[in-house]
Amino acid sequence: MNTQTPPVLDIKNLRVEYPLTNGGTLVAVNDIDLTIRPGEIHALVGESGAGKTTVGNALMGLLQAPGRIAGGSISIAGKQINTRTGRTEGIVPGRDVGAIFQDPMTSLNPLFTVESQLCEGMLAHLKISRKEARARALDLLKAVGIPEPERRLGSYPHQLSGGQRQRVVIATALACDPRLIVADEPTTALDVSVQAQILKLIRDLADERRVGVLLVTHNMGVVAEIADRVTIMQNGSVVESGSARGVLTSPKAPYARTLIAAVPPIEHRLERLPVPSEETPATLKAREAVRGKTRSAAESKEDEPMLAVRELCVEYGQRSFLPSRRTAFKAVKSVSFDVKRGEIFGLVGESGCGKTTVANTIAGLVAPTSGSVHFQGVALEAGRTKSVRQSMQMVFQDPYSALNPRMRINAAIAEPILFYELASNAAEAREDAAILLEAVGLNGQSGERFAHAFSGGQRQRIAIARALGPQPSMLICDEPTSALDVSVQAQLLNLLKDLRDLAGLSMLFISHDLAVIRQMCDRVAVMKGGEIVELAETETLFSSPQHEYTRELLRLAPSLDRILKAENTAA
Amino acid sequence: MIKIVSMRLFQAILVMVAVTAVAFIMFRFVGDPVAMMVREGASQAEKDALRAALGLDNPMLIQFVEFFGRVLHGDLGTSFRYQQPVAELLMNRLPATLELVLVATVMSLALGIPLGVVCALKPTGFLSRIIQSATLVGISMPTFVTGLLLILIFAVNLRWLPSSGRGELVNLGGWQTGFLTVSGLKSLILPSITLALFQLTLIMRLVRSEMIDVLSSDYIRFAFARGLPRSHIYGRLALRNALMPVVTVTGLQIGQLIAFAIVTETVFQWPGMGLLFTNAVGYPDVPVLAAYLLFVGFLFVMINMVVDILYTFIDPRLRTK
Structure with missing residues (x-):
């Protein structure tokens, strides 16, 4: 390609350090080399803590003090960043x-209009008049494909959808015609269909404007979709670097191989995701103990479904004194499905489709407007019996806020055990808690610690252990892995499958990620706008989707295999 | 917008009706007015006649409606102690308190916001530590101590400023203002500093903590990533977000100051509403107390309404529902 033009970004031996309070230093980025040419999209991939965001911050001058560039050089469009000051002569961020x-929900200031936020950068950097800036802003909004750009200039961020806001963010990034764009997880917070549009937009802008893009992401599908080159990082160091296709199809470094293998494929179903098993003898022993308990707890007629949801409707309304002013938003419109015994039933859809409302209604956290929920053949009313609440447990999305930060882990797990009188005293409940911790792959002794001592994946294991404490027959998992790294996600998905087999649990599994759904679920319902548009066996749904919307979702989901295959056939 | 304002207005009226009812009940239960007004040793017939003349023999509800009607016409009754219409008494005292509170509030905002910003930008810096400790002293010292200290230094020792009263006043259509004479302005300085000190600390700390929160938000990081000038980021983008709660607190504080500036007014012999109220409690001057109750209720309702409306101006998210 453009071998003659100077690279827009050239990083050599970059080292970023954080001095620690005990006198040592934490090396966040260790000897990184990275080059981006004009019009090239270079993906920087790694799990949380790998240092990929630190690289982006270092070259934008956004390193948080006391972090500092300890060595190496960064040059942007041929100009060198002064690594001692962390600043650049002649290079201005923005x-x-x-x-x-x-x-995009938080990166725009809520109190200022789109126009003001677009123009302020141009006014500060380009020495142009307010009128010229406005004209440019209008052009930019057109370039990023926002409908009704004139009107949108006067809008405030809250009046735009997530996708539109991200387009505005991209427009502000382009406002002063930079040579390089640093995109830090630009589509992670967006729905699949919006994600596909934004990725295409970034690709097109890179091609048309010859901007180099450093794309920081953890999503391999996104990399496969738009990146030219990819660098995989682990613990601050580069593990592997090369052309996106080369690295993704035949990774050479062992870590790169595990990382890519941990990505759940959307094309086919695996028995287990290929990640190192964490089954120690202690885990197996603990699981045997858990098995003994749950089997005795769950015994009833086999033919009847575990959960039967019939014509469930949920409305969120604004109450008003006047009937004419009462408005209702129908979050769930007449949803019906069964969850069989021992089945993992998936609910999939984009944000706002009502899948979480369905879960909350079943769990009794939201009252239905009409319709019924039968659990083990018994209709659930507003006031639930203790035994129903005991048999139905929930695992939430965000493991960081799901655990009480002031409670020791074993106390948190023991609490429901004591509440449901499954242990005769606190000491016994703590023993049970230790066994549960072992069963989910954690050390039983670690229960003495508080939640902050654990990583996100470990916290989610703790949340699962807590849910298993009351010996439930049904588990409701609302996006249990979407806050986690791929390799951690793979381990947790394997764990949930093991527990299902072990304890004969039925599961309602909610996710926006089709690949995860395919790996986990026996049957799936696709939701859109509060309704189920398609319900089928997982394999049937993925191999021959009937509904237009399902096909759309499947087509838009970024996928490693499909893109690599398409490229192979083209080559 | 009109909908929000009219909705708030409707709620304000409801609250005022409730407050009026409480004031009315106060009349009924804090002593029997007939017993207070008749001469000693009056016969039952005389008492009944007076009762009828005052309309106190009517049913409760009618009495309340009549009371409400009088309040609407600005007739708040006659003070037991001064034998003057209460409305007139209040109007004589109100300008003193309002001017004092206005100056104190402007002072605390003008100093508190910049100091808060300074402390937020360098939370561990030398300057912010000094400001924080100094204002901590200010907030923990009782108002009368600050007032007496100020009098001792500036009025007694240095003889720069007067220690009591409002100085010369100018009558602007019934409003006695101290803003237009030198002695009037001089007299305002010490009491308003005394009154502002607590508020200043409160606003400073509020701005500081809000500003620290806002500075760690994504949109401020994004502003830095776009290389915007620091003064623009701090003074405009961040500060406007940080000022939201300051509006609420300042509003409530103004109400608090107007209604309960008693201590400061006593120390400086300031002829404001606080003194009127303290005297009324001792006497007990029920019409003045009831009128005071009505006034304070009205004040807080109005302030809350203004704050809510200001909010919709500052925050576009509240404008479009």
Whole structure:
């Protein structure tokens, strides 16, 4: 390609350090080399803590003190960043480096109009009049494909959808015609269909404007979709670097291989995701103990479904004194499905489709407007019996907020055990808690610690252990892995499958990720706008989707295999 | 917008009706007015006649409606102690308190917001530590101590400023203002500093903590990533977000100051509403107390309404529902 033009970004031996309070230093980025040419999209991939965001921050001058560039060089469009000061002569963030952040809901200031936020950068960097800036802003909004750009200039961020906001963010990044854009997880907070549009937009802009893009992401599908080159990082160091196709199809470094293998494929179903098993003898022993308990707890007629949802409707309304002013938003419109015994039933859909409302209604956290929920043949009313609440447990999306930070882990797990009188005293409940911790792959002794001592994946294991404490027959999992890294996600999905087999659990599994659904579920319902548009056996649904919307979702989901296959056949 | 304002207005009226009812009940239960007004040793017939003349023999509800009607016409009754219409008494005292509170509030905002910003930008810096400790002293010292200290230094020792009263006043259509004479302005300085000190600390700390929150938000990081000038980021983008709760607190504080500036007014012999109220409690001057109750209720309702409306101006998210 453009071998003659200077690269827009050239990083050599970059080292970023954080001094620690005990006198040592934490090396966040260790000897990184990275080059981006104009019009090239270079993906920087790794799990949380790998240092990929730190690289982006270092070249935008956004390193949080006390972090500092300890060595190496960064040059942007041929100009060198002074690594001692962390600043650049002649390079201004915003003018020469554009930024796209992860969450469009929070990266725009809520109190200022789109126009003001688009123009302020141009006014600060380009020495142009307000009128010229406005004209440019209008052009930019057109370039990023926002409908009714004139009207949108006067809008406030809250009046735009997530996808539109991310387009505005991209427009601000482009405002001063930078040579390089740093996009930090630009589509992670977006729905699949919006994600596909934004990725296409970034690809097109890179091609048309010859902007180099450093794409920081953890999503391999996104990499496969738009990146030219990819660098995989682990613990601050580069593990492997090369052309996106080369690295994704035949990774050479062992870590790169595990990371890519941990991505759940959407094309076919695996018995287990290929990640190192964490089954120690202690885990197996603990699981045997758990098995003994749950089997005795779950015994009833086999033919009847575990959960029967019939014509469930949920409305969120604004109450008003006047009937004419009462408005209702129908979050769930007449949803019906069964969950069989021992089945993992998936609910999939984009944000706002009502899948979480369905879960909350079944769990009794939201009252239905009409319709019924039968659990083990018994109709559930507003006031639930203790035994129903005991048999139905929930695992939430965000393991960081799902655990009480002031409670020791074993106390948190023991609490429901004591509440449902499954142990005669606190000491016994703590023993049970230790066994549960072992069963989910954690050390039984670690229960003495508080939640902050654990990583996100470990916390989610704790949340699962807590849910298993009351010996439930049904588990409701609402996006249990979407806050986690791929390799951790793979381990947790394997764990949930093991527990299902072990304890004969039925599961309602909610996710927006079709690949995860395919790996986990026996049957799936696709939701859109509060309704189920398609319900089928997982394999049937994925091999021959009937509904237009399902096909759309499947087509848009970024997928490693499909893209690589398509490229292979083209080559 | 009109909908929000009219909705708030409707709620304000409801609250005012409730407050009026409480004031009315106060009349009924804090002593029997007939017993207070008749001469000693009056016969039952005389008492009954007076009762009828005052309309106190009517059913409760009718009495309340009549009371409400009088309040609407600005007739708040006659003070037992001064034998003057209560409305007139209040109007004589109100300008003193309002001017004092206005100056104190402007002072605390003008100093508190910049100090808060300074403390937020360098939370561990030398300057912010000094400001924080100094204001901590300010907030923990009782108002009368601050007031007496100020009098001792500036009025007694240095003899720069007067220690009591409002100085010369100018009558602007019934409003006695101290803003237009030198002695009037001089007299305002010490009491308003005393009154502002607590508020200043409160606003400073509020701005500081809000600003620290806002500075760690994504949109401020995004502003830095776009290389915007620091003054623009701090002074405009961040500060406007940080000022939201300041509006609420300042509103409530103004109400608090107007209604309960008693201590400061006593120390400086300031002829405001606080003194009127303290005297009324001792006497007990029920019409003045009831009128005071009505006034304070009205004040807080109005302030809350203004704050809510200001909010919709500052925050576009509240404008479009």
